[in-house]
Amino acid sequence: MTEKFDDKLDRAARELATEISPKRDLWPGIAEAIATPKRSRWTPILAQAAAIVLLVGTSSAVTYIATKDSNGPIVSVAPELVFEQAAFGGNYHLGPGFQDARNSLRDDLDVELARLSDEAREDVQANLALIHQVIIDINVALEQEPDNVLLQQKLLRAYREELSLLRRVGGLTRNVMRRNDI
């Protein structure tokens, strides 16, 4: 077989049809698939709304905490406030460093919360619960739409907010303790 022969073969191959009409209309199946909530408008809007609520709620909680001192008894975190294993959609994973930091802060949370007033404690718990719900909602959406960059960013932001809130609770209660000591 010569190079000329290869050229002829390639030329014949180029003659093969590259555009072929399917025997049946494939659009109905596609239309049905894309009509599901996988890419519906409400998902990013919900995520955005939740993120806004999250930011406002967190800011309010921290502001409130900063104005309160408390020496109340040590209590457990509300049972409904469950820290699940951090997830990031179906196809992604958060790093071990993040998980370690989260676990560490969560371990200290009961002690830290016990130093807050009842109102402040409830506020923090409510905000953490809100963050968790947002995380769950976005994760559910990500399961349907794993490549949605907007959702990924929102989820990452939610986890950061959670971590930030946990840290701020710890910092604030240490400040409270130091002021009481004085």
Place this chain on the structure above:
Amino acid sequence: MEALLTATSSDYSREMVSAPPKSVAGEEAWIGQAQRSDARAFEALYRLHVDKVYGLCLRMTGNVSEAEDCTQETFIQAWNKMLKFRGDSAFSTWLHRIAVNTVLGRIRKSKREQDRIQAVNDAQPARVATGDTGELRDLAEAVDRLPERARHVFVLHAVYGYSHDEAAEMMGIAAGTSKAQLHRARRLLVQQLEEQGFEA
């Protein structure tokens, strides 16, 4: 074989199943609307490009049912990834890349490819409707019988005109591997066609 290899476009192109020329005047607008979740605009894009995508899927899989599934999956994935299309390449090229990934992904996932090859070897299946006629049909059938990777490289490079670099990138292989597979494909095609009585 000589007759096959000296075929000219005037012999066959009129008989191809290729869709009639379609306007792409509205394509850019449809892309923008589809990126804003407009399903009707996306349907227009589907109508414009389905033959190109289905053709590639059919050439790569050699199976009507698989090609239909791959085509649908390609467009569903395209819908989900519309925001990622930045216009760096033609929309049809972008769809082709998704289609290639879809075909390869399905093969890796289900290993249906082995079943398909076995089916081809065991029995002569009904010829898939590619629109190829006469001796081009013999070439198309010989291409269908090529081993998976050699067939994919041959289809992308020899049939669709992608460079080795482009084909290699789509398939996730080295350009050198693409060249080697093309060489292998050519040898096997000659062997098959000669067995069918063609002479080079």
